[in-house]
Amino acid sequence: MTESSEWLIYRGAGEPHDGIERLPDPPPWRDFSSRDAAGSGDGSEDRRLGAHRHLAELHRPGAEELEMINAALYLRRPLLVTGSPGAGKSTLAHSVAYELGLGTVLRWSIVSRSTLQDGLYHYDAIARLQDVQIAAQGGYGASAGSPGAVEGIGSYIRLGPLGTALLPSDTPRVLLIDELDKSDIDLPNDLLNVLEEGEFAIPELERIADRLPDGEAEVLTADGVKVRVRDGRVRCRAFPFVVLTSNGERDFPAPLMRRCIHLELGRPDHNRLATFVRAHLGDEAARAGDDLITRFLERSRSELLAADQLLNAIYLTDAAAPPSRDRLADLLIQRLDRPR
Known part of the structure; x- marks a missing residue:
């Protein structure tokens, strides 16, 4: 230039x-x-960690930072990371995923309208109704009320980032819940039970589980991969490494703080x-x-x-x-x- x-x-x-x-x-x-x-790849490692990361040990953490990250890994607890914008809060999740070979980071960016349902799954009831009506009129697909109409319900369900992170797997996924302080007052409390139990129900599938082959339905994940959900419930085997970030714009309820490992990143x-x-x-x-x-x-x-x-x-x-x-x-x- x-x-x-x-x-x-x-x-x-x-x-x-x-x-x-x-x-x-x-x-x-x-x-x-x-x-x-x-x-299958989104290039997030280069964008987050640096295309020249082999030249520098990006985010070479201090002793306290290392201890808190490892404490969250050992205890299977969410890591609440607070600090000013640009302090490296979000990148921390990518750094852990990259070093430990835990795959692509699942990201849930929080806005004031975000709800727990957004993070877990989305059921497109309108699209399903339209398809059933078309089928009833002799169009494509199974007719309304046929077994195919029940079995195909999974085509209208997509897991959100949190829901995908809780799928059963041998190694944990990394989930970044970014800028939690931008949520409305209810979301931090709504997260408590899911983060504590490591499971959630999909009522649309629970109600018809006995009519599904082996009680299973095939749904889409936040990664765009099809997986099978049994009996309408998603239960993790390896609790995900969850990073909650906050710019410190609000205080969180004590029950959430009690369930998290808190790391404050300085300047x-x-x-x-x-x-x-x-x-x-x-x-x-x-x-x-x-x-x-x-x-x-x-x-x-x-x-x-x-x-x-x-x-x-x-x-x-x-x-x-x-x-x-x-x-x-x-x-x-x-x-x-x-x-x-």
Whole structure:
């Protein structure tokens, strides 16, 4: 990148041009091209842990962090991770899954409308009704009331991330329940029983279990894989490694806290940020962006900033000359707690 405007793809000139052909490859953490055609891989390891993670031990945890993670593994308890945005809370789940070979991380991103049902499963009753009506009129599929209509109910059920994590398996799945503090007041309490018992029921299947072959129905998982559920209940064998993250915007009820191992992530220091940059962009970028790391740390003492802002700034200002480099970095690293 140069000090001039040569790097601009969109010029705002109002004239069509072929500039999009000059758009370079995306940053490693925004590269989705590694998803394979079958959907069995989503490229999340490179995006979360860094395409250059072999050059740096990303998230080399301190003693307390290691102890809390291992305590959650040993005790089969959820790990509640709190800390400021960009502290590495979400990445922790990917790091554990990668190191222990536990497969793709299941992610449930929480919003204010999220309910326990969203995490467990979704039953598309409307689609099933429509198909039964079409069949009754001589269309495709089994006719209404036929055994096929009962046996095919699993086609309208898809397990959510939490439901998929609780499927019986020999090794635990890793489940990331991201930003739990954004949920409504009921969700943390609603999670208690499922996280304590490691099982849940699907009433739509329970009611007809005696009419299903061997009491089993085939349903779709959050991974897009078909599995068989027996007697309308999902029971884990290996309790999943559950990471609940929170930005500290609210307090959680004592019963939930009692069932979790709590890990508080502090602000990253210079070495950890440099390691973070090195894992995603390589050694040279980490050295070139050392001054931006220092400025980021100084500002973070009084401003709310996120580490991915720093990563964006170092990537986009690579080889740019001051003062345009400093100006662009400041535009990309804006305080998150500024007045609106």
